[in-house]
Ligand SMILES: Nc1ncnc2c1ncn2[C@@H]1O[C@H](COP(=O)(O)OP(=O)(O)O)[C@@H](O)[C@H]1O
């Protein structure tokens with residue numbers, strides 16, 4: 001098979017998953033190349049499969065990115081598929097999952113035109129854009145700084161971006177976040193990600209905030225919530241899914257479901273790149 005890994009011009013050297021994935025694909029006899037989605041000279045139809053990987057700058061031009069996904073999917077196979085990418089690149093999908101019974105961190109959504117001060121009171125909370133990645137434009141506030149948070153929400157709404165406000169789950173400061181990786185519906189591995197937001201601190205301006213990653217064994221409760229999340233994905237479990245959970249007083253809650261361009265953290269789980277390649281082969285054969 002000829003397989004393209006879609007990255008971004010700005011992300012080639014930042015994506016640690018590319019080298020082990022290229023090696024694992026080539027080891028199995030595939031022709032594999034990493035190419036940038038934002039390079040207009042690439043001819044994607046040369047490939048049997050275009051795999052979304054580190055297209056991380058799409059949040060600056062989401063409409064263009066979705067158009068690109070549809071265009072590529074009309075020429076060859078794009079995974080995960082464009083309809084799923086459209087659904088998953090806007091955190092309003094969290095409301096869909098909550099309505100299906102997935103324990104999601106409670107979220108209050110603001111649309112352009114809404115009163116940016118209408119969100120509920122929390123001792124400590126997070127304001128983030130619905131279309132965002134890498135913690136960009138995401139900030140953590142305490143109740144005395146509500147006016148700063150409202151101004152932040154207003155700035156996002158004024159540029160036509162939808163916003164969500166969530167309570168800050170402070171267990172992240174000690175326990176961190178657990179990300180569980182599933183390939184073709186099968187659990188592969190998990191990692192711990194350290195906390196990323198400073199209290200009342202400035203948002204990152206990098207392509208993604210620096211992250212402290214270590215291997216982690218998920219708890220049975222985390223596995224169960226992740227399985228419930230996968231079961232609620234429209235169309236069923238896709239080729240790759242990352243379920244990011246935070247601990248709460250009532251058990252693990254869903255922070256984010258990543259079906260577009262999640263880091264897969266191969267370096268933290270021996271054999272995981274090979275498992276991913278086996279899943280790719282199974283999906284393409286099926
Ligand atoms: N409700 C929350 N409670 C605690 N930490 C949060 C919360 N929301 C976001 N964070 C922190 O901000 C980071 C980025 O938020 P996330 O929702 O994962 O968006 P992104 O799409 O930018 O990764 C998380 O990894 C976590 O460290």
Ligand SMILES: [Mg+2]
Pocket residue numbers: 134135244256
């Ligand atoms: Mg995240």
